[in-house]
Amino acid sequence: MRAIISLFLISVLAWGIATALNEIPFGAAKTKVGEYYIGRGKEQTGASNIVTSVVVNYRGFDTLGEVTVLFVAAIGLGAVLATRRKKEKRDVEPASLVLYTGCRLLFPLILLFGAYIFIHGHLTPGGGFQGGAVVASAFVLVYLGCRGRRISETASKTVESLGGLVFIVVGLVGLAVGGGYFLSNYLPKGELNSLFSAGIIPIIYIAIGFKVGSELAGVIDHLVEESE
């Protein structure tokens, strides 16, 4: 009964959307603001990846709000799960030798790859969010392979706070020194397509990378730690 009603509702919704979609042709011309970002982004921000310049520079304030949402979600998860914390060492079955060795071999390589992604965020596809996720997945690998090892909570909290602080301080310095608005790009732009270019964009993206990586690793840690 419930399935039939839901199917009926969804088919009504599908009909409405199908008629509306005829007004949005696939592959048509882009919006005016997108046109502006592509045309001017190279000169105004100095980053060759336009998506990065939109995320960090043109819409940097949105990104700050988004990082805050991530932070609040991580705090909420800790608050929901924190009531029955068991701190004593659990005697866990050790992983097999192949898994243990492979995990210890791969862990630094994955960290290096994540760091590469968020350092080159303004030149190649990638950036702080993707690199942070890769770093967090390295910690997932540690939880799978080297059981019993934990990331230190104070270290992850410190890295996370430092990342957020660097973001806000760089933005506030732009308010004081640069164009007079939050997150204005006041450092020299440098040469296009070189590593030291695009002013404040790499600094902020590296801060975001550390923050996202430590936050997601903390989320995984909270979820794993409670298992009784």
Add this chain to the structure above:
Amino acid sequence: MGISNAFDFLQNHVYYIGSFGLIFIGLFIMLVKHNLIKVIIGLSILETGVNLFLVSVGYISKGTAPIFSKSAMEAAPMVDPVPQALVLTAIVIGVAVLALALSLAIRLYHHYGVLDLRRIKELRW
């Protein structure tokens, strides 16, 4: 004639079909299933569908990625970067929200011993 019409239709609508198919399947899972974790799986599928739809709206035919990997590249055939930036942040928020929802589900399971929403409604207090 019929075949080329179908080809044109597919060319123009295949991404829309995929994304809205995902949205409707995710919505159906969320409406019909009673298991809490199944509902959250439906939420993640719905989210993927919405992201796919937003990016496919920003596509222009025969476009290139919005990256000036050589400084002499033309700007005209690049796809719209604004939906891509939006979706990039939406994906990262999505994983945090999913983890929060799953932690609430874990707490509910510890409290009631079941994950079935009908049973939880009966067992209130």
Add this chain to the structure above:
Amino acid sequence: MIFVVSLLTLLMLSAAIAALIFKDLMSAVIASCMVSLIAAILFYFLQAPDVAMAEASIGAALVTAVFIIAIRRTKRYEE
């Protein structure tokens, strides 16, 4: 090109339907991981490499890990 995209779309939708009908939650999670992975390929075809990287590393890896940890701490089968 269009045939590859159509085939991938078909595969993605059937993986989503598999996530709907599986009673074993672990299989349903793996099916939804497959949905994310194919969506990442489609993002690449739509000329969005940034989004494709985010979807592949977050949607396919981290979300699956979080789901599997949560299932291990609750129940595996849906009754």
